[in-house]
Amino acid sequence: MNFQAIKTIYMFEMMRMFRTIGQSIAAPVISTSLYFVVFGSAIGSSIKSIDGVSYGSFIVPGLIMLSVLTQSISNASFGIYFPRFTGTIYEQLSAPISYLEIVIGYVGAATSKSLILGLLILGTANFFVDVSIQNIPLMTLFLLLTCITFSLFGFIIGIWAENFEQLQIIPLLVITPLTFLGGSFYSLKMLPPIWQKISFLNPLVYLISGFRWSFYGSGDVNLGVSFIMAALFLIVSLLIIRWIFKTGYKLKT
Amino acid sequence: MLIMIEIIEISKLNKTYAGKFQALTDVDLSIKSGEIFALLGPNGAGKTTLISMICGLVRLTSGTIRVDGKNIEDQPRDIRQRIGLVPQELTTNMFETVWDTVQFTRGLFGFKKNNKFIENLLKSLSLWDKRKNTMMTLSGGMKRRVMIAKALAHEPDILFLDEPTAGVDVSLRKDMWTQLHALRKSGVTIILTTHYIEEAEEMADRIGVINNGKIVIVEKKEKLIKKLGKKHISFKLDNELKKIPKRLANFKLTIKDKVLHYEYDSKNTDIHISNLFDALKTENITYKDITTKQSSLEEIFVELVKNS
Numbered sequence: 001m002n003f004q005a006i007k008t009i010y011m012f013e014m015m016r017m018f019r020t021i022g023q024s025i026a027a028p029v030i031s032t033s034l035y036f037v038v039f040g041s042a043i044g045s046s047i048k049s050i051d052g053v054s055y056g057s058f059i060v061p062g063l064i065m066l067s068v069l070t071q072s073i074s075n076a077s078f079g080i081y082f083p084r085f086t087g088t089i090y091e092q093l094s095a096p097i098s099y100l101e102i103v104i105g106y107v108g109a110a111t112s113k114s115l116i117l118g119l120l121i122l123g124t125a126n127f128f129v130d131v132s133i134q135n136i137p138l139m140t141l142f143l144l145l146t147c148i149t150f151s152l153f154g155f156i157i158g159i160w161a162e163n164f165e166q167l168q169i170i171p172l173l174v175i176t177p178l179t180f181l182g183g184s185f186y187s188l189k190m191l192p193p194i195w196q197k198i199s200f201l202n203p204l205v206y207l208i209s210g211f212r213w214s215f216y217g218s219g220d221v222n223l224g225v226s227f228i229m230a231a232l233f234l235i236v237s238l239l240i241i242r243w244i245f246k247t248g249y250k251l252k253t
Numbered sequence: 254m255l256i257m258i259e260i261i262e263i264s265k266l267n268k269t270y271a272g273k274f275q276a277l278t279d280v281d282l283s284i285k286s287g288e289i290f291a292l293l294g295p296n297g298a299g300k301t302t303l304i305s306m307i308c309g310l311v312r313l314t315s316g317t318i319r320v321d322g323k324n325i326e327d328q329p330r331d332i333r334q335r336i337g338l339v340p341q342e343l344t345t346n347m348f349e350t351v352w353d354t355v356q357f358t359r360g361l362f363g364f365k366k367n368n369k370f371i372e373n374l375l376k377s378l379s380l381w382d383k384r385k386n387t388m389m390t391l392s393g394g395m396k397r398r399v400m401i402a403k404a405l406a407h408e409p410d411i412l413f414l415d416e417p418t419a420g421v422d423v424s425l426r427k428d429m430w431t432q433l434h435a436l437r438k439s440g441v442t443i444i445l446t447t448h449y450i451e452e453a454e455e456m457a458d459r460i461g462v463i464n465n466g467k468i469v470i471v472e473k474k475e476k477l478i479k480k481l482g483k484k485h486i487s488f489k490l491d492n493e494l495k496k497i498p499k500r501l502a503n504f505k506l507t508i509k510d511k512v513l514h515y516e517y518d519s520k521n522t523d524i525h526i527s528n529l530f531d532a533l534k535t536e537n538i539t540y541k542d543i544t545t546k547q548s549s550l551e552e553i554f555v556e557l558v559k560n561s
């Protein structure tokens with residue numbers, strides 16, 4: 001293992017965050033506050049509690065998921081796309097590092113950033129509403145699993161993308177809608193039966209539900225199913241990355 | 254003369270891009286440890302492709318590359334640690350500072366920080382004053398030198414330079430030559446490509462010419478010049494010469510503005526210059542001055558490419 005190289009890539013990526021530390025903290029804090037003002041207070045006051053949890057508290061896990069999913073993808077995809085775009089990727093390709101080390105460096109950094117972001121939102125939310133976490137280890141596990149999986153997924157997008165539009169299109173057109181439709185701001189039980197069935201095709205339902213389970217002890221789907229789905233996403237992402245590096249897809253001619 | 258071992262051995266190397274375009278065909282080439290090797294060839298000949306394959310940027314279609322006896326596909330780590338590359342394109346992260354970008358490369362190659370070494374490196378490339386500048390605030394020539402600094406940041410003993418002096422001014426180019434000679438003295442093997450023949454002539458121990466993906470010739474620089482070199486003698490005549498006398502017909506002479514030109518192949522031993530002098534004397538052709546010239550590498554190179 002070339003630990004020095006992993007550390008170098010990791011620190012390089014983290015520096016981007018530290019350089020704009022004010023922005024990195026302010027952005028999630030402000031947007032979370034906005035959500036609570038709009039959803040929690042203005043709209044939430046007229047929604048009765050769900051499964052015995054007040055609406056403001058109910059949306060906390062979904063809100064964290066929404067940010068963590070999109071930020072994991074955009075951080076990791078940008079991290080690897082930028083050197084491809086500028087051409088400096090030649091360094092990573094000619095250095096004595098394995099693909100595994102490249103992935104650990106970039107995905108590790110993106111994961112760390114998302115974790116920090118998730119915790120920031122959690123802290124901010126706690127300021128507005130009561131947040132109780134029933135199972136902290138489970139919550140941590142789900143959060144970590146999500147950060148890693150979607151950072152890996154972002155890494156894949158960063159390798160696949162040919163331009164900046166393609167880089168944004170998946171988080172914008174796929175992930176954000178699926179998160180909104182995945183029960184981040186409502187319980188699937190509130191939907192008509194046919195829409196409930198359709199919702200189960202949305203893979204993010206399982207992640208959001210499982211994550212909420214760790215907070216309030218109940219979710220839209222069985223905890224075990226959520227867990228299996230989360231693990232499955234991770235495995236699929238890993239397999240795609242292995243294939244990318246085996247074939248040199250978009251990296252080597 | 255010390256015995257040189259072959260540090261890079263390339264055999265039967267082929268590259269076909271995207272399953273269609275054959276960029277390299279059956280390339281066999283050996284680079285000796287500690288030499289400066291210049292790879293010459295016209296645009297699109299395959300120079301960058303060849304270098305990229307040795308450095309691990311482009312996949313091999315077939316054939317083998319060994320560095321210090323190790324196959325690059327089997328033991329990429331050991332080999333890559335020892336190789337530095339200055340790519341043809343000026344690719345930089347424009348928001349990064351000179352200092353950071355050089356440190357980044359060192360780290361990427363698995364080396365511990367060594368600020369003193371980097372300081373000396375930047376000083377030797379006249380970049381020390383610019384260490385806190387971001388890449389986008391540097392001139393083209395400075396960026397090129399940063400690329401060289403990056404390539405040397407992990408103290409490689411094999412250095413590839415793909416057109417290192419493109420866009421570098423004359424005095425700086427001479428500085429670079431001096432530095433490369435110094436590097437070679439310290440034991441670094443250097444492989445460079447250039448379109449400036451003058452550069453190859455100044456720097457190289459050996460020269461390889463590549464055209465259309467095939468190696469045309471590999472030869473010691475002096476030998477190449479001697480082997481293929483045409484010599485040229487011009488006589489500045491005292492008097493106008495309307496036409497060339499019959500006796501001189503088989504010397505293939507040309508005349509222009511009272512100067513008689515004679516070109517001959519130095520490797521052709523049938524010809525004796527003294528015969529020409531004798532003939533001129535017999536014809537009573539007198540001259541004030543003689544100049545001789547040996548054809549430059551550039552002329553040899555043009556000739557080679559034309560015929561291959």
Ligand SMILES: Nc1ncnc2c1ncn2[C@@H]1O[C@H](COP(=O)(O)OP(=O)(O)OP(=O)(O)O)[C@@H](O)[C@H]1O
Pocket residue numbers: 253270271274276294295296297298299300301302303341
């Ligand atoms: N990624 C690629 N895909 C397809 N063809 C390529 C690719 N890279 C290079 N080629 C082709 O391979 C040939 C050799 O290119 P290469 O860059 O090795 O030439 P070169 O000798 O370095 O030329 P120059 O002096 O212009 O730098 C060219 O015809 C080029 O178009």
Ligand SMILES: [Mg+2]
Pocket residue numbers: 300301302341415
């Ligand atoms: Mg080239």
